[in-house]
Amino acid sequence: xxxxxxxxxxxxxxxxxxxxxxxxxxxxxxxxxxxxxxxxxxxxxxxxxxxxxxxxxxxxxxxxxxxxxxxxxxxxxxxxxxxxxxxxxxxxxxxxxxxxxxxxxxxxxxxxxxxxxxxxxxxxxxxxxxxxxxxxxxxxxxxxxxxxxxxxxxxxxxxxxxxxxxxxxxxxxxxxxxxxxxxxxxxxxxxxxxxxxxxxxxxxxxxxxxxxxxxxxxxxxxxxxxxxxxxxxxxxxxxxxxxxxxxxxxxxxxxxxxxxxxxxxxxxxxxxxxxxxxxxxxxxxxxxxxxxxxxxxxxxxxxxxxxxxxxxxxxxxxxxxxxxxxxxxxxxx
Amino acid sequence: xxxxxxxxxxxxxxxxxxxxxxxxxxxxxxxxxxxxxxxxxxxxxxxxxxxxxxxxxxxxxxxxxxxxxxxxxxxxxxxxxxxxxxxxxxxxxxxxxxxxxxxxxxxxxxxxxxxxxxxxxxxxxxxxxxxxxxxxxxxxxxxxxxxxxxxxxxxxxxxxxxxxxxxxxxxxxxxxxxxxxxxxxxxxxxxxxxxxxxxxxxxxxxxxxxxxxxxxxxxxxxxxxxxxxxxxxxxxxxxxxxxxxxxxxxxxxxxxxxxxxxxxxxxxxxxxxxxxxxxxxxxxxxxxxxxxxxxxxxxxxxxxxxxxxxxxxxxxxxxxxxxxxxxxxxxxxxxxxxxxxxxxxxxxxxxxxxxxxxxxxxxxxxxxxxxxxxxxxxxxxxxxxxxxxxxxxxxxxxxxxxxxxxxxxxxxxxxxxxxxxxxxxxxxxxxxxxxxxxxxxxxxxxxxxxxxxxxxxxxxxxxxxxxxxxxxxxxxxxxxxxxxxxxxxxxxxx
Numbered sequence: 084x085x086x087x088x089x090x091x092x093x094x095x096x097x098x099x100x101x102x103x104x105x106x107x108x109x110x111x112x113x114x115x116x117x118x119x120x121x122x123x124x125x126x127x128x129x130x131x132x133x134x135x136x137x138x139x140x141x142x143x144x145x146x147x148x149x150x151x152x153x154x155x156x157x158x159x160x161x162x163x164x165x166x167x168x169x170x171x172x173x174x175x176x177x178x179x180x181x182x183x184x185x186x187x188x189x190x191x192x193x194x195x196x197x198x199x200x201x202x203x204x205x206x207x208x209x210x211x212x213x214x215x216x217x218x219x220x221x222x223x224x225x226x227x228x229x230x231x232x233x234x235x236x237x238x239x240x241x242x243x244x245x246x247x248x249x250x251x252x253x254x255x256x257x258x259x260x261x262x263x264x265x266x267x268x269x270x271x272x273x274x275x276x277x278x279x280x281x282x283x284x285x286x287x288x289x290x291x292x293x294x295x296x297x298x299x300x301x302x303x304x305x306x307x308x309x310x311x312x313x314x315x316x317x318x319x320x321x322x323x324x325x326x327x328x329x330x331x332x333x334x335x336x337x338x339x340x341x342x343x344x345x346x347x348x349x350x351x352x353x354x355x356x357x358x359x360x361x362x363x364x365x366x367x368x369x370x371x372x373x374x375x376x377x378x379x380x381x382x383x384x385x386x387x388x389x390x391x392x393x394x395x396x397x398x399x400x401x402x403x404x405x406x407x408x409x410x411x412x413x414x415x416x
Numbered sequence: 417x418x419x420x421x422x423x424x425x426x427x428x429x430x431x432x433x434x435x436x437x438x439x440x441x442x443x444x445x446x447x448x449x450x451x452x453x454x455x456x457x458x459x460x461x462x463x464x465x466x467x468x469x470x471x472x473x474x475x476x477x478x479x480x481x482x483x484x485x486x487x488x489x490x491x492x493x494x495x496x497x498x499x500x501x502x503x504x505x506x507x508x509x510x511x512x513x514x515x516x517x518x519x520x521x522x523x524x525x526x527x528x529x530x531x532x533x534x535x536x537x538x539x540x541x542x543x544x545x546x547x548x549x550x551x552x553x554x555x556x557x558x559x560x561x562x563x564x565x566x567x568x569x570x571x572x573x574x575x576x577x578x579x580x581x582x583x584x585x586x587x588x589x590x591x592x593x594x595x596x597x598x599x600x601x602x603x604x605x606x607x608x609x610x611x612x613x614x615x616x617x618x619x620x621x622x623x624x625x626x627x628x629x630x631x632x633x634x635x636x637x638x639x640x641x642x643x644x645x646x647x648x649x650x651x652x653x654x655x656x657x658x659x660x661x662x663x664x665x666x667x668x669x670x671x672x673x674x675x676x677x678x679x680x681x682x683x684x685x686x687x688x689x690x691x692x693x694x695x696x697x698x699x700x701x702x703x704x705x706x707x708x709x710x711x712x713x714x715x716x717x718x719x720x721x722x723x724x725x726x727x728x729x730x731x732x733x734x735x736x737x738x739x740x741x742x743x744x745x746x747x748x749x750x751x752x753x754x755x756x757x758x759x760x761x762x763x764x765x766x767x768x769x770x771x772x773x774x775x776x777x778x779x780x781x782x783x784x785x786x787x788x789x790x791x792x793x794x795x796x797x798x799x800x801x802x803x804x805x806x807x808x809x810x811x812x813x814x815x816x817x818x819x820x821x822x823x824x825x826x827x828x829x830x831x832x833x834x835x836x837x838x839x840x841x842x843x844x845x846x847x848x849x850x851x852x853x854x855x856x857x858x859x860x861x862x863x864x865x866x867x868x869x870x871x872x873x874x875x876x877x878x879x880x881x882x883x884x885x886x887x888x889x890x891x892x893x894x895x896x897x898x899x900x901x902x903x904x905x906x907x908x909x910x
Contacts, residue, residue: 091553282530284522287511291519294508301506303491303523361510 096355149360156340159325195318245330293360353403427476497578509557670695680725700880748827766793817848
């Protein structure tokens with residue numbers, strides 16, 4: 084490796100975030116007396132990363148394009164709450180959860196289309212638009228449709244799918260942990276996102292638009308179309324991820340998603356996505372979600388009051404955003 | 417085939433009833449450099465946008481390679497071989513050089529997937545067109561403006577360009593970089609490509625162009641070989657008035673210096689700088705980029721903090737710790753990059769003018785009347801003949817020269833002793849330049865002490881009654897009166 088290559092690697096946020104993750108894990112391993120690298124703890128942490136990690140992927144692609152999506156939790160909530168309600172009312176999904184997932188994806192796509200249409204056609208700040216649609220979607224969920232919590236009546240298909248697992252581990256103290264099947268869609272989504280971002284012209288369009296929208300248009304990209312497709316796909320994915328969450332939690336609670344964007348977006352920024360667009364990678368994002376999950380998990384492990392969780396999340400927002408801003412400032416010079 | 421690559425006859429274009437272009441005629445020959453010259457707002461950009469297909473003309477005829485073109489989209493213009501390199505270069509700062517070079521042709525080819533090998537081959541091919549060498553994996557945003565420009569040129573060449581239009585390419589370049597750019601332009605010209613160069617810089621136009629088309633207020637007032645024009649005629653055509661390059665002769669220079677520095681030193685920037693500044697004179701500080709001239713100016717305004725040496729103001733030793741202190745000491749500073757440092761573009765002109773004098777305009781408990789702001793702004797509008805019909809319009813609606821006037825008035829609306837101008841007419845066209853110079857002369861004659869920091873030697877020569885030349889952080893020469901000539905300064909700098 085020559086000097087330039089090393090400099091390029093160390094100049095990337097992903098490198099540092101990975102380093103932080105590794106050092107932190109070693110630190111916690113020592114502080115907790117070797118509990119972190121117990122097989123059961125590792126499985127629990129990976130399990131906890133599934134939903135947040137998937138949400139982080141859709142946040143990442145939006146941020147790469149220079150936008151913000153605050154509405155994805157509301158989209159997910161409306162999609163899964165409506166989908167499960169329909170399934171319960173019709174007695175569907177008692178063996179196979181497929182219809183429920185399809186319904187959620189379609190509902191998510193329709194809501195995403197609304198976001199995409201507004202964002203593509205009116206050159207407004209995406210944060211403001213999605214803040215508006217977020218409130219609007221919550222209004223539909225709670226007010227218009229009056230969707231209720233579904234817990235014990237949740238179709239069996241969802242429940243069994245959520246309880247299914249890949250393998251089981253037992254730690255030295257005899258504590259049992261299962262690796263959920265939902266880990267597979269998480270890994271798949273990461274691979275797909277990475278492929279789209281790096282290997283397709285659509286993905287490069289997202290980086291191009293995030294870097295300089297006017298240039299992207301002059302270069303020949305149909306910016307409006309790219310944005311419309313992006314937000315539609317993001318909406319559909321949000322619906323899908325919402326259903327994964329329903330299966331894992333074995334309940335559908337319309338309000339459970341409120342405020343989710345405020346923990347996911349900072350994680351994505353921490354992972355190297357720029358608040359000004361055009362930067363960010365799957366690897367960095369996964370590492371950042373890893374950091375947040377490991378910390379919150381280890382706090383429980385070490386018996387630290389859960390209020391510190393908020394403290395830490397706030398710190399992550401500050402650090403992530405500051406680093407992002409400093410990098411942008413350096414680039415401008 | 418026609419002798420001309422592009423012929424435009426009787427082109428008219430109006431926007432909501434206002435004529436932007438009136439009966440414009442000009443021709444571009446293949447293998448020649450053609451300059452499109454004119455002051456800001458004369459219709460140059462509109463014309464370019466008609467050629468590149470962004471706008472549609474209302475009337476007139478366009479012939480490209482002898483064939484008439486009626487309606488054209490940007491994509492079709494590209495296919496014909498017309499490439500525009502815009503002032504912002506249309507690059508992606510977050511992507512690598514390779515991606516920047518290859519992305520346009522990949523999109524045009526309708527590719528869906530990324531093939532790194534093909535991208536790299538395309539990028540290498542592009543660079544080989546002008547024999548230019550650069551790290552393909554470098555991030556575009558980290559390159560210098562000159563390098564970005566060369567990458568943009570290489571990218572344009574990928575499309576078998578027959579006509580390359582460059583929109584004010586030299587604005588952000590140093591003299592050396594301009595020379596390199598011109599070398600590339602000549603190389604392209606010799607290979608048979610027509611180059612259309614948009615500029616308002618007289619020297620550059622005479623240096624590079626074979627033909628010139630001068631526009632004023634939407635009409636072309638001259639079109640023909642550059643050799644037929646003298647620089648004086650050129651300036652006359654561009655501005656519509658005879659400009660005189662009067663040397664500034666100070667009328668009443670104070671005996672005592674208003675500002676004096678002794679052995680001022682800022683680590684790695686400048687060393688042992690001592691000079692005096694009197695009321696009524698215009699002192700030029702010049703030198704190459706990196707000579708310490710800008711840092712020296714910033715030190716006098718409290719933005720840099722020299723560790724050694726003293727600054728004396730009106731006989732009293734002072735410490736200028738920040739810009740607020742500097743303002744209190746009646747020192748004003750107009751930055752080089754007026755757009756990013758000196759103005760709030762998305763704010764009304766009136767607010768910009770009065771920004772630094774709000775204290776004077778506010779009453780005992782700190783409240784401000786809107787009418788007072790407007791009145792004050794209108795006074796300055798008249799005084800500086802700022803071209804606007806309403807001071808409540810945004811500053812972004814003004815041309816570069818008029819924006820510079822606002823920045824000046826912003827400072828002058830406070831009572832000043834010393835005014836520091838850093839590159840006061842960078843990016844300003846000839847006419848507005850003249851206005852700004854005249855204004856500065858008046859100010860000096862009214863008793864203000866002015867420092868002009870500039871590497872535009874003609875500007876220094878015309879305006880300054882005394883010049884200090886800096887090199888590698890030290891003062892290497894000083895001249896006054898008739899000794900101030902471009903050659904004398906160059907002798908010391910080199």
